Amino acid sequence: MRRIAGIILAVLLIGGVVAAVVAGRSNEDGTATKTVQAVIGSEKAEFFADPDVVKALAAKGYTVKAETSGSWAMEGLDLKGYDLALPSSQAPAVALAAKYKVTGTLPRPFYSPLVVVAHRNAAEVLAANGLATLDSEHRGTFEMAAYLDAARADRTWQQLKGARKYGELTGTLYLSSTDPETSNSGALYLAAASYVENDGKVVATDAEVDRTAPLLHKLVSVQGAQQAGSDAVFRDFVSGAGNPLVVVYESQVASLLAKGQQPDDLVVLYPDTTVNSDHTVVPLTENGKAVAELLSSDPKLRELQARHGFRPQGESSEFALDTTYLKQELTGVHQAAVPTSEVLHELARRARGQGGHST
Structure with missing residues (x-):
């Protein structure tokens, strides 16, 4: 056990570390592996727990013991004694690198764009009111500028043409997202919205x-209490609970489809202006650096990343999808740049109603 008291305290104060997964036990010839302590974004827990990932890492001589945390919450954790951190985008990774004096280029082995998942009735109403366009029964485009106009005007579902026949579509029209102060997907949602608004x-x-x-x-205050991680938000949506429009990672949808689940009620909307979640490694030790290199270059691990819905950097041939729901190529989607960590923190604070100070 490693600093149990410290980890428990971090859970209580930050609310970030929620689970642990282990990837890698022994390599193929039975020799011991090197244990790598890692803290990762929650959306990557299934990847590191996958027995095939365990085997692929063990074959290279590594066991990864991973704890999950909100990406922005990682800044508040004590990572001394850990080998790597793997938040869900570059901005929190850069902040962690500065805190722990990690120099050099930070590896970004894979990425995933933000998408809006919608129940079919909601998607059809959005399309009828110019807030989305549907390419097919399960896939389309979300019109960010039109949505922000609707949010600015406090539009309700009842004001939208065709919504009244669906009893579940009531109240203010909004996207559910995670807490932007602790969770990467919530912060990136603000990054995309602020880019359009600016x-x-x-x-x-x-x-x-x-x-x-x-x-x-x-955009944030209308949601009330927010989840700390995207996994819980996505699970609620799939189970039919909560809001009919939710901001998640494309990888979460792809992972669901890869398990053979194809919800008839699911529509995936790609915002016409979105941001990519660049999963970025902060190597804290030489062992952490070695695992980061494997995640970036090992063919088997890249194949497994794609299986879990992540898009490996570089060649995209590994990323073969069921295009009934997802786009193979991100054509027609504008990728907005993300503000600096300092500015994004301030936008999150202001979005949560915490007042302002100089950025």
């Missing part, structure tokens, strides 16, 4: 934060 430019100055913050606060 006339297609990355928010970088105090004036731009002040200009975009009121709308971001509206």
Whole structure:
């Protein structure tokens, strides 16, 4: 056991570390593996727990013991004694690298764009009101500017044409997301929304934060209590609970489909302006650096990343999908740049109604 008291304290204070997974036990010739302590975003827990991933890492001589945490919550954890951190985007990784004096380029082995998952009735109403376009029964495009206009005007489902025949579509129209102060997907949702609200430019100055913050606060405050991780939000949606529109990672949908589940009620909407979640490794030791290299270059691990719905960096041939729900190529989707860690933290604070200070 490693610093049990410290980890429990971090759970109580941060609410970030929620589970543990182990990848790798022994390699194929039976020799002992090197144990690598890692903290990862919760959406990667299934990947590291996959027996095939365990076997692939063990064949290279490594056992990965991974604990899950909200990506932004990792900053509040004590990572001394750990070998690597793997948050869900570059901004929290850069902040962690600065904190632990990690130099050099941070590996980004795979990525996943943000998408909006919708129940079929909700998607059809959005399409009828110019808030989405449907390419097929289960896939389409989410119109970010039109949605932000609707949010700014406090539009309700009842005000949308065709919504009244669906009893579940009531109240304010909004997207459910995770807590942007602790969770990467929630922070990236604000990054995409602020980019659109800032006339297609990355928010970088105090004036731009002040200009975009009121709308971001509206997007978050309408949701009430938010989950700390995207796994719980997605599970609630799939079970039919909660809001009919939810911001998640494409990889979560792809992983569900890879298990043979094809919900008839599921529609995947790609925002016309979105951001990629660049899963970025912060190697804290030489063993951590070695595992980061394997995640980036080992053919078997890249194949397994694709199986779990992540898009390996570089060649995309591994990423073969059921295109009934998902796009093979991200054509027609504008990838917005993400603000610096400092600015994104401030946008999250302002969105949560915590007032402002200089960025």
